[in-house]
Amino acid sequence: xxxxxxxxxxxxxxxxxxxxxxxxxxxxxxxxxxxxxxxxxxxxxxxxxxxxxxxxxxxxxxxxxxxxxxxxxxxxxxxxxxxxxxxxxxxxxxxxxxxxxxxxxxxxxxxxxxxxxxxxxxxxxxxxxxxxxxxxxxxxxxxxxxxxxxxxxxxxxxxxxxxxxxxxxxxxxxxxxxxxxxxxxxxxxxxxxxxxxxxxxxxxxxxxxxxxxxxxxxxxxxxxxxxxxxxxxxxxxxxxxxxxxxxxxxxxxxxxxxxxxxxxxxxxxxxxxxxxxxxxxxxxxxxxxxxxxxxxxxxxxxxxxxxxxxxxxxxxxxxxxxxxxxxxxxxxxxxxxxxxxxxxxxxxxxxxxxxxxxxxxxxxxxxxxxxxxxxxxxxxxxxxxxxxxxxxxxxxxxxxxxxxxxxxxxxxxxxxxxxxxxxxxxxxxxxxxxxxxxxxxxxxxxxxxxxx
Numbered sequence: 001x002x003x004x005x006x007x008x009x010x011x012x013x014x015x016x017x018x019x020x021x022x023x024x025x026x027x028x029x030x031x032x033x034x035x036x037x038x039x040x041x042x043x044x045x046x047x048x049x050x051x052x053x054x055x056x057x058x059x060x061x062x063x064x065x066x067x068x069x070x071x072x073x074x075x076x077x078x079x080x081x082x083x084x085x086x087x088x089x090x091x092x093x094x095x096x097x098x099x100x101x102x103x104x105x106x107x108x109x110x111x112x113x114x115x116x117x118x119x120x121x122x123x124x125x126x127x128x129x130x131x132x133x134x135x136x137x138x139x140x141x142x143x144x145x146x147x148x149x150x151x152x153x154x155x156x157x158x159x160x161x162x163x164x165x166x167x168x169x170x171x172x173x174x175x176x177x178x179x180x181x182x183x184x185x186x187x188x189x190x191x192x193x194x195x196x197x198x199x200x201x202x203x204x205x206x207x208x209x210x211x212x213x214x215x216x217x218x219x220x221x222x223x224x225x226x227x228x229x230x231x232x233x234x235x236x237x238x239x240x241x242x243x244x245x246x247x248x249x250x251x252x253x254x255x256x257x258x259x260x261x262x263x264x265x266x267x268x269x270x271x272x273x274x275x276x277x278x279x280x281x282x283x284x285x286x287x288x289x290x291x292x293x294x295x296x297x298x299x300x301x302x303x304x305x306x307x308x309x310x311x312x313x314x315x316x317x318x319x320x321x322x323x324x325x326x327x328x329x330x331x332x333x334x335x336x337x338x339x340x341x342x343x344x345x346x347x348x349x350x351x352x353x354x355x356x357x358x359x360x361x362x363x364x365x366x367x368x369x370x371x372x373x374x375x376x377x378x379x380x381x382x383x384x385x386x387x388x389x390x391x392x393x394x395x396x397x398x399x400x401x402x403x404x405x406x407x408x409x410x411x412x413x414x415x416x417x418x419x420x421x422x423x424x425x426x427x428x429x430x431x432x433x434x435x436x437x438x439x440x441x442x443x444x445x446x447x448x449x450x451x452x
Contacts, residue, residue: 002060004029006052006076007067008040011090014140015065016044018097029056029076054079061085065093068161089165091158094134094141102148105275106135106169108158108200109177111322112268113137116177117157118296119272123289124153127281131155136162137296153279160196170203173275174228175211177268179218180321180349194218204228209278211271214239233270240266247273253287260295262329298427300329304434308404311434314411315427320349326411327353334407335398336360337391339367340414340426347373347413359384359401363394365418390419391426395433408434 001024005016008030019026026046030037033050041048049056054076057064063086066077080087088096095104105120107113114137124131132148134141135157141148148154158166179194197218201210210226212219214234223230231238237249245252245266252273255266273286281289295301298315305311314326318340327334327350336354338347339362347370354360360383362371371387379385384401388394398408410430420426 001025001062002027004056004061004064006030006064007070008032008037009067009069011140011142012065012067013040013044014143015090015093016046018093018142018145020044020046022097027056027059027061031070031074052076057083057085063088065090066165068159072164087165089162091135091141091156091162092166092169094145095166095169097142097145098148098154102152102154103279104154104156104169104171105173105175105279106156106158106171106200107175107177107271107275108160108163108197109175110180110197110319111317111325112177112264112271113157113159114296114316115265115299116175116268116271116275117155119269119290119293120155120275122293123272123276123281123286124155124279126289126292127276127285129153129279129281133157135159158200160193163196163199166199168203169200170205171200171208173209173211173278174200174204175271175275176200176213176216176219177271178213178216178321180319198222201226201228209275211274213267215267231274233267233274238270238274240270245270245273247277247283247286250283252283253290257291259291259293261300262325264325264328265295265300298424300326301427303427303431306434307402309399309402309406309408311408311430312410313427313430314409315416315423315430317411317413318415318423319343320345320347320413323347323350323411323413324353326409327356330356330407330409332356332405332407333358333403334409335402337394337398337408337410338362338370338413339364339394340412340416341418342366342369343415345413348377350413351377351379354379354383357383358403358406359386359398361386361388361394361397361401363388363390364412364414366414370413391429392433395430399434 004027005012006029016026028041028048029052037050064080065088107116121133130151131153132151133155136159179197204227208228210228210230214232243255269290276286298313301313303311303313317323334357336357342365374385388397402408416423416426
């Protein structure tokens with residue numbers, strides 16, 4: 001069967017290599033015709049179609065493996081589906097090539113999925129359980145198939161993009177942390193986005209484990225449709241109670257012992273703990289792994305303390321729900337930096353949490369829309385709301401407003417692509433800007449601010 005690989009990023013190249021190594025016939029395609037894509041086609045030594053058009057499907061294509069960045073409304077994918085040609089995600093292809101014999105713990109959610117996968121990785125490593133980690137923020141599954149087969153345990157982080165073209169996965173452990181409005185420039189609707197997230201439970205049997213949150217209304221509405229044994233994190237005996245993390249009623253750790261902050265991260269730890277126990281790790285091993293876990297970069301990461309002000313990089317917070325979670329993680333006053341590339345999301349979710357902000361600085365492509373929204377909702381009556389063009393201006397403005405004891409928080413609620421190639425690049429830029437010496441000036445209330 002001839003496979004069309006559409007999208008020549010990391011996952012597309014990994015998928016192509018995996019199929020080529022198996023001797024399968026592959027066509028490489030990308031909407032971009034550039035020196036980079038031409039180099040990839042040349043290096044892999046197979047047929048390529050750059051500046052791709054739906055007509056490429058007429059070359060005997062039996063299936064399409066689509067990059068996560070290619071939207072379902074893309075003409076080529078629409079043509080494939082209308083022509084009855086199956087479309088798969090790279091993860092779906094990877095699971096197909098793996099075959100049986102691998103235990104999979106899959107994690108998705110609008111926020112927290114990389115953290116939970118990382119916590120589970122730390123727990124398994126602390127208990128010397130052979131395993132591999134792949135998916136969304138990690139590495140392409142098709143690029144590490146042999147390692148996964150040898151380990152026989154896979155921790156798999158999944159985005160909604162990857163789940164969209166992943167039918168009936170049947171995971172032994174499936175965790176859905178939360179569903180909040182996000183990626184509405186990729187999905188046709190919020191309902192489609194939620195349905196793709198819930199796809200993680202498809203194909204599970206009664207012997208499998210489904211992990212869900214007690215605090216998410218979308219997930220709660222779907223509970224009756226789950227076939228697997230279901231653990232609701234945040235109620236019954238698996239919850240945070242009086243500053244203690246309980247797993248099935250057993251004390252796992254005190255909140256103050258953990259190297260993480262925020263109620264959302266304490267819930268994340270319980271998701272990881274429940275998954276690890278299903279994979280055979282005892283309570284002490286789970287505890288050891290969590291206490292030794294270190295948060296991934298750009299997730300509520302303190303990057304500097306200057307003049308009594310703490311600067312926190314939460315660049316991975318690319319939707320309003322993540323911003324809301326970040327704002328509940330600190331005591332005292334915050335100067336919040338919002339904005340980035342436009343995703344057309346509603347920022348209403350942050351409104352209950354902005355009272356402790358001294359100032360909110362809106363920046364980037366989405367900055368004007370967020371600024372207008374906050375003004376219309378009356379936030380500027382009690383909080384300084386400012387609009388600046390870009391991240392450097394935002395950091396300078398935040399520095400001028402910050403007082404001793406404050407937190408300057410980059411939690412943008414938006415993607416990074418207006419100014420940076422990735423959230424990681426944006427976070428690194430924030431850290432550099434913070435340490436630049438721009439003086440110790442304080443902004444006066446009537447300069448560049450709206451209301452108070």
